[in-house]
Amino acid sequence: MNFYRSHVLVCAGAGCVSSGCLNTMEALVDENAKLGLDREIKVIETGCIGTCDLGPVIVVYPEGVFYRNVTTDDAREIAREHLLKGRTIQRLLYRNPLTSQLVQTYGEMEFFNRQLRIALRNTGVINPEVIEEYIARDGYEALARVLTTMSPEEVVATVTASGLRGRGGAGFPTGKKWGFTFRAMSDQKYVVCNADEGDPGAFMDRSILEGDPHAIIEAMTIAGFAVGANQGYVYVRAEYPLAVKRLQLALDQARNYGFLGKNIFSTNFSFDILIRVGAGAFVCGEETALLASIEGKRGEPRPRPPYPAVKGLWGKPTLINNVETFANICPIILYGADWYGRIGTETSKGTKVFAVAGNINNTGLVEVPMGMTLRQVVYDVCGGIPNGKEFKAAQTGGPSGGCLTKAELDVAMDYETLIAAGSMMGSGGLIVMDEDACMVDMARFFLDFTQDESCGKCTPCRIGTKRMLEILDRMTKGEGREGDMEALYGLAENIRETSLCGLGQSAPNPVLSMIKHFRSEYEAHIREKRCPAGVCQALMSYNILANKCRGCGLCARVCPTAAIFGKPKEVYRIERKKCVKCNACLEKCPFGAVVRA
Amino acid sequence: MPGSKCQCASQGELDPRWEQLEEILAAYKGDAGALIQVLHAAQDVFGYVSEEVQEKVAEALGVPISEVYGVATFYSLFSLKPRGQYKIGVCLGTACYVRGAAQVLAEIEKQLGVKVNDTTGDGKFTLEVTRCIGACGLAPVITINEDVYGRLQVDKVKEVLAKY
Numbered sequence: 167m168n169f170y171r172s173h174v175l176v177c178a179g180a181g182c183v184s185s186g187c188l189n190t191m192e193a194l195v196d197e198n199a200k201l202g203l204d205r206e207i208k209v210i211e212t213g214c215i216g217t218c219d220l221g222p223v224i225v226v227y228p229e230g231v232f233y234r235n236v237t238t239d240d241a242r243e244i245a246r247e248h249l250l251k252g253r254t255i256q257r258l259l260y261r262n263p264l265t266s267q268l269v270q271t272y273g274e275m276e277f278f279n280r281q282l283r284i285a286l287r288n289t290g291v292i293n294p295e296v297i298e299e300y301i302a303r304d305g306y307e308a309l310a311r312v313l314t315t316m317s318p319e320e321v322v323a324t325v326t327a328s329g330l331r332g333r334g335g336a337g338f339p340t341g342k343k344w345g346f347t348f349r350a351m352s353d354q355k356y357v358v359c360n361a362d363e364g365d366p367g368a369f370m371d372r373s374i375l376e377g378d379p380h381a382i383i384e385a386m387t388i389a390g391f392a393v394g395a396n397q398g399y400v401y402v403r404a405e406y407p408l409a410v411k412r413l414q415l416a417l418d419q420a421r422n423y424g425f426l427g428k429n430i431f432s433t434n435f436s437f438d439i440l441i442r443v444g445a446g447a448f449v450c451g452e453e454t455a456l457l458a459s460i461e462g463k464r465g466e467p468r469p470r471p472p473y474p475a476v477k478g479l480w481g482k483p484t485l486i487n488n489v490e491t492f493a494n495i496c497p498i499i500l501y502g503a504d505w506y507g508r509i510g511t512e513t514s515k516g517t518k519v520f521a522v523a524g525n526i527n528n529t530g531l532v533e534v535p536m537g538m539t540l541r542q543v544v545y546d547v548c549g550g551i552p553n554g555k556e557f558k559a560a561q562t563g564g565p566s567g568g569c570l571t572k573a574e575l576d577v578a579m580d581y582e583t584l585i586a587a588g589s590m591m592g593s594g595g596l597i598v599m600d601e602d603a604c605m606v607d608m609a610r611f612f613l614d615f616t617q618d619e620s621c622g623k624c625t626p627c628r629i630g631t632k633r634m635l636e637i638l639d640r641m642t643k644g645e646g647r648e649g650d651m652e653a654l655y656g657l658a659e660n661i662r663e664t665s666l667c668g669l670g671q672s673a674p675n676p677v678l679s680m681i682k683h684f685r686s687e688y689e690a691h692i693r694e695k696r697c698p699a700g701v702c703q704a705l706m707s708y709n710i711l712a713n714k715c716r717g718c719g720l721c722a723r724v725c726p727t728a729a730i731f732g733k734p735k736e737v738y739r740i741e742r743k744k745c746v747k748c749n750a751c752l753e754k755c756p757f758g759a760v761v762r763a
Numbered sequence: 764m765p766g767s768k769c770q771c772a773s774q775g776e777l778d779p780r781w782e783q784l785e786e787i788l789a790a791y792k793g794d795a796g797a798l799i800q801v802l803h804a805a806q807d808v809f810g811y812v813s814e815e816v817q818e819k820v821a822e823a824l825g826v827p828i829s830e831v832y833g834v835a836t837f838y839s840l841f842s843l844k845p846r847g848q849y850k851i852g853v854c855l856g857t858a859c860y861v862r863g864a865a866q867v868l869a870e871i872e873k874q875l876g877v878k879v880n881d882t883t884g885d886g887k888f889t890l891e892v893t894r895c896i897g898a899c900g901l902a903p904v905i906t907i908n909e910d911v912y913g914r915l916q917v918d919k920v921k922e923v924l925a926k927y
Contacts, residue, residue, distance in 0.1 A: 561857065
């Protein structure tokens, strides 16, 4: 066995791959070889480290120096300066956006040291394509312990006692689900992993599958033993090809090691897993629709009960858990339900992974104990809002959730508190919006999404969301009418009460929450035909400020409709009727004299 | 291949892609619920799922053609029409939207002179809108076939398209 004096981790999550990390890694390996360092330094391709906007990202151990935005040239410089001569390259370090200080090591970055990583324990740490690295981090130990020392009842009891709740959105107690499926009588049962992560802005499941696929395989196998199933399915979105590839590789490796297949660990328990790839339908994240899709049918939901634990895949009892839920199972088995129960709040145990994106300094994945406040996540962990702008709102729970405003920055992020605040945990997407976001436009955006993804089976969702969208569309075009808000409320209530599945029942949430918190913006759109945030194109008008205009005429030259007229050295004017609001003049004016309102 | 002119599906017997389809169908034989996976594989071969392909799949899997059509039209990733050489996907997930994806989309429409779900006259580009691809840290993001372009500013659109 070769001993290396230094390990260099290169993040190869989908975000960093898009930023070109594979070229960066190739350059690093190549330069190391040229310098004769290849026997001393090991370069490891890991899963998502979490700082997606800083990619490509490299961490050099044992020092733990964190380099961001590393180009191929930078990588060669790291080899020559850092790896060969031991000099940290200051230019490539991360700068704290709030203090402007350079951060020397990974451990000093607030983004990392405020986190508690349980579900993400291995992502960004191990090479997901090498099963030995997973085993070295206690991988498959939980499975061995379960199969050789525990009864199915004990496994179910441990998961129940941990207080773990479903991370996919609804927050149903996981142990209860396992218990229902365990008690269901049948000759055949199934375990399904829901990896149809459809909420826009949420990408923790993708990162776990890409960065630590064995954690899911091991947990599903444990679940199979606990509930009495010998076949598992992972239903993954087709939009995540890298996750599919790494999961497939991991399945093959696990079979080779005898962790999957017949007589696992020489016991009489057998279990195997198949991958099913989705085909682009948001509704398939709903469990009954997902099961229909695995069966190769249109992904339409059906009424519950019967719940899948009683009648699921091909009519057999089926346990369905989300990826992040499964990612918590092995640590619970290894360290015990008591350990897990000490993390988080009274009713929301453990940690939650949030995918923080939008107008925020550090976008990426963060895993924090349940109950951390929104302010801590946004400002302490993720470095606040860029460009000196103000926090306006954060959308949690994706298109099924609601928004939290400045007044709610100090709410604890756990299942109950978020619901009481008019939002929800959902799958953990956290989109931060600054003062430039229009809340009518955002509501329209979410409804456009749910309306488009409505499967069409039940009328309230199919037609109701369409009517709501029409109203919001009108508002953003300056054609809002008195009574529109009341109509939205009425429709929302009907859709919520009468839709067949969670998609429809929750579709009105973003609209209701945004009207509640930003009523004046809605009134401005309807009564004054004005968009206070300056987003809705149709409601904007352009003006030239007399005190700033120098009469250079640039604006008139770029105007595609000849709507700007004037004489050189005099103040130019915009003719409203001709203006198509293309924004060209505003972008062109060197003096900031063109304004939009 | 150079020299061959017509590759349309009705000339099925001569086209090697039909053999590939046969292989796919053989591999999934007896697999309950394989329809979606088979359609994926078939679309990889042909670029889209034509009526002839649907008929063949229906026959081989023993399901009614209506069900194949129902599935092919339900899922947004299956296309019943031929698509361009390069498929542009503009991510309209929330993170991308908040960071200006709508303007990027408008610029691409302007540059190519097509609307969403249309293909340019020369068959080069098909413009599509995608759901969140999970690269939210790089928003706004577009994909062109397998290539991903992150943090795409409106003024960079022309440059990116010129690469193809």
